Amino acid sequence: MKIFSFWRSLATYRVRIALNLKGIVPDEVIEVNLMKGEQRADAFRAVNPMMAIPALVDGEGPAMFESLAIIEYLDETHPNPPLLPKDARGRARVRGLAQIVACDSHPLIVPRVREYLEHELALDEPTRMAWCRHWHTRALTALEAHLGGKETGRFSHGDQVTLADVCLASQAAGAKFFNVDIAPFPNFARIAEACQKIDAFARAHPLKQPGAPATM
Ligand SMILES: N[C@@H](CCC(=O)N[C@@H](CS)C(=O)NCC(=O)O)C(=O)O
Numbered sequence: 001m002k003i004f005s006f007w008r009s010l011a012t013y014r015v016r017i018a019l020n021l022k023g024i025v026p027d028e029v030i031e032v033n034l035m036k037g038e039q040r041a042d043a044f045r046a047v048n049p050m051m052a053i054p055a056l057v058d059g060e061g062p063a064m065f066e067s068l069a070i071i072e073y074l075d076e077t078h079p080n081p082p083l084l085p086k087d088a089r090g091r092a093r094v095r096g097l098a099q100i101v102a103c104d105s106h107p108l109i110v111p112r113v114r115e116y117l118e119h120e121l122a123l124d125e126p127t128r129m130a131w132c133r134h135w136h137t138r139a140l141t142a143l144e145a146h147l148g149g150k151e152t153g154r155f156s157h158g159d160q161v162t163l164a165d166v167c168l169a170s171q172a173a174g175a176k177f178f179n180v181d182i183a184p185f186p187n188f189a190r191i192a193e194a195c196q197k198i199d200a201f202a203r204a205h206p207l208k209q210p211g212a213p214a215t216m
Pocket residue numbers: 008009010011012034039051052053054065066067068102107110111112113
């Protein structure tokens with residue numbers, strides 16, 4: 001198994017957490033340096049035409065892409081521990097929470113969007129940061145409202161870690177990168193803290209990866 005990764009990538013962080021939870025150690029980690037624009041190099045474009053990480057090759061390939069799709073593949077091929085509830089309604093809630101992060105919020109703050117805001121729309125750094133913080137806060141507000149419900153337990157959905165927590169952890173790391181205070185979102189903050197007490201989450205953290213700075 002090969003994973004295309006970069007320390008700072010929040011989407012790759014999600015896949016690293018799932019790999020760790022499942023006890024899977026990829027044979028190879030291939031760095032795609034997003035700060036040098038390596039995601040746009042021809043070699044990687046052939047792996048993922050969306051020019052984004054993560055991508056995962058299991059066996060002969062072809063490469064899988066999109067973190068949620070990769071995590072569900074890992075969940076299907078390595079069912080223990082399960083990352084989705086057994087009941088259809090529970091799965092819908094967990095996938096919904098995960099998608100608030102991975103589909104509604106995160107895509108708005110990725111390098112290609114920030115670079116477009118800078119180079120095509122000529123927005124200055126404070127304005128670009130305001131954009132990122134805005135979309136973070138919108139997601140945090142929605143997540144907090146959902147997490148106030150009775151389905152929430154120690155984790156986002158009951159007392160077992162699910163795909164929702166994998167995504168919540170990436171949202172929490174992103175909030176830190178963009179200086180968004182999570183204190184006004186106490187359910188979110190509590191679950192983010194509970195996740196970091198789990199080795200599989202802590203080891204996967206962006207700042208624990210090769211090449212990462214000591215702090216942001
Ligand atoms: N929806 C995708 C997002 C993938 C994505 O945008 N990854 C970022 C890093 S977290 C990336 O590679 N961005 C490259 C770019 O924006 O140029 C997923 O969840 O896998």
